[in-house]
Amino acid sequence: MNCADCRDALEQTPLPQDVAAHVRECAGCVHELSLLQREDEVYAAYAARIEVPEMWGAVERRLRRGVSPWRKRVRWISLAAASLALIALAVITTSTRPPRNPVAVAVRAVPGPAGEAVARYRIAIARIEGGIRQRAKDDPRAAAAVAALPELTVAIGAAETGVAAAPADPIAVTRLVAAYDAKLEVLRGAAHVQ
Amino acid sequence: MNEDPRIDRFRLVFEEHNATVYRFLYCMVGDADTARDLAQETFFRAYRAFDRFGERSTVSTWLCGIARNAARNHFRARKRAPVEQERDAESEAPERPDDDLLTRELRGAIREAILQLDEEKRTAFTLKILQQRTYEEIAAITGSAIAKLKTDVHRARLQLRAALSGHWRTR
Numbered sequence: 001m002n003c004a005d006c007r008d009a010l011e012q013t014p015l016p017q018d019v020a021a022h023v024r025e026c027a028g029c030v031h032e033l034s035l036l037q038r039e040d041e042v043y044a045a046y047a048a049r050i051e052v053p054e055m056w057g058a059v060e061r062r063l064r065r066g067v068s069p070w071r072k073r074v075r076w077i078s079l080a081a082a083s084l085a086l087i088a089l090a091v092i093t094t095s096t097r098p099p100r101n102p103v104a105v106a107v108r109a110v111p112g113p114a115g116e117a118v119a120r121y122r123i124a125i126a127r128i129e130g131g132i133r134q135r136a137k138d139d140p141r142a143a144a145a146v147a148a149l150p151e152l153t154v155a156i157g158a159a160e161t162g163v164a165a166a167p168a169d170p171i172a173v174t175r176l177v178a179a180y181d182a183k184l185e186v187l188r189g190a191a192h193v194q
Numbered sequence: 195m196n197e198d199p200r201i202d203r204f205r206l207v208f209e210e211h212n213a214t215v216y217r218f219l220y221c222m223v224g225d226a227d228t229a230r231d232l233a234q235e236t237f238f239r240a241y242r243a244f245d246r247f248g249e250r251s252t253v254s255t256w257l258c259g260i261a262r263n264a265a266r267n268h269f270r271a272r273k274r275a276p277v278e279q280e281r282d283a284e285s286e287a288p289e290r291p292d293d294d295l296l297t298r299e300l301r302g303a304i305r306e307a308i309l310q311l312d313e314e315k316r317t318a319f320t321l322k323i324l325q326q327r328t329y330e331e332i333a334a335i336t337g338s339a340i341a342k343l344k345t346d347v348h349r350a351r352l353q354l355r356a357a358l359s360g361h362w363r364t365r
Contacts, residue, residue, distance in 0.1 A: 011347070039355070040323065045296050046304050047324040050220050052213045053230050059208060059237045063201055066238065 007032055114163055114173040121180035125187060132190050145190035152183040204241050211254055212237070214325065215261050221320040222265045224309040232268055236261040251334050255327075259335045262317060269313065300361050307357035311350050318343045319350035 001022045006029045009019045023029045129149075135142040159176035166172050215236055220229040239260050240247075247256055308316055314336075321332045322343070329340045336343070 008348075011344075036351075039351070042296065042300070043304070043323050044326070046301055047217055047221070049296060049301065050217045052216045053226070055212055055216070055230060055234055055237075056205065056208055059234050060201060060205070062234065062238050063204070063241050064198070 003029055010036055114167070114176055117177055118180060121177070121184055125180070125184055128187050128191050132187055135190075139190075142190045145186050148186050149183070152179070152186060155179045156183060201241075204237075204244060207240070207244075207253060207257075208237055211257050214254060215257050218258055218320055218325060219261055219265055221305075221308055221324055222262075222313075222316060223268065224305055228268065232261065232264045235264050239264070252331075255331050255334050258321065258325075262335060266313070300358075303358055303361050304354070307354045310357060311353060314338070315346045315350040315353070318346035319354070322347045323351070 001018050003022075003026060006019055006022045006026065009016060010023075010029070010033050012019070014020075015023065023033055132142045132145055136146040137143070156176070156179040159172070159179040162169070162172035163176045212233065216229055216233045219232045219236070220226065223229050223232065236257060240257055243260075247253070251259075308319065311319060317336060318332060318338070321327045321335060322329070327335075329343050332338070332343050333340050338346075
């Protein structure tokens, strides 16, 4: 065995027989081995002198806060229950809430050239009708307007049926626009809007 | 008294291995506060994964693998070499009157020299020389080939020997 091979093997413990035999006869490798042993003693002493701080308290707190299986299960159940409650609330709210614009929801799409005018009437009516219905309990003018709405809505429905049957009939279109205009005027009168 | 017996059982694991884990991390990062944080993170992760510990390795090897990953994540998060961190010069035991092997100066020099090693050499050197692990254990922790680990340890030794040459001569 030569010195290079020996020094590659000096870190092994215990030393292989051929390495040990070479070391016994080689002053250079003996020196190298003693140097390694001296270094290892120093490094071992260094590692042993690293002071270890108290850590269990912090670890335990984090374990209890973070991953207790029982608490984790409770958290998941709570989350699931809250989600179900939210979904139920959303369903109930949606199913019981009156439509914001009954007229716009109820009416059919109007064909022909009257369609654009009707759309503008529907938007204008929708903007003020909700507020007037809310005021109807306290405001006699609003209450009177709300009371007139069913008849006006029926008139609109009849006019829409006429337009649907004859979209190009100018009389049917005029009647429809007049029906919407009448409803809008009633609402505007209650809202003091001229 | 703990309410959760699982935590009580885990405490036994902690008591047996916390010094090994902390010292490994201290050598890796060179800072007592960071090492403590990473050690706590290691045991937190170990607790979460304890049910999945398959005993294919020893608990100590398994914990050191987790600690190594925690250290690597720390280095990535810092996006700078750990040698640039602020070092805690008072994190090792104070000098004792009867301590003829290790002066405070030499301890500081060793810590600095270890931190000058690249991460792979530092890991291999710490586990092999400072923790006296077998190459098989180190391979299990790091996933590296044994031949590479031997090379890393050898080169780390030479680098430390050069860095500490002045200290060796005065010994």
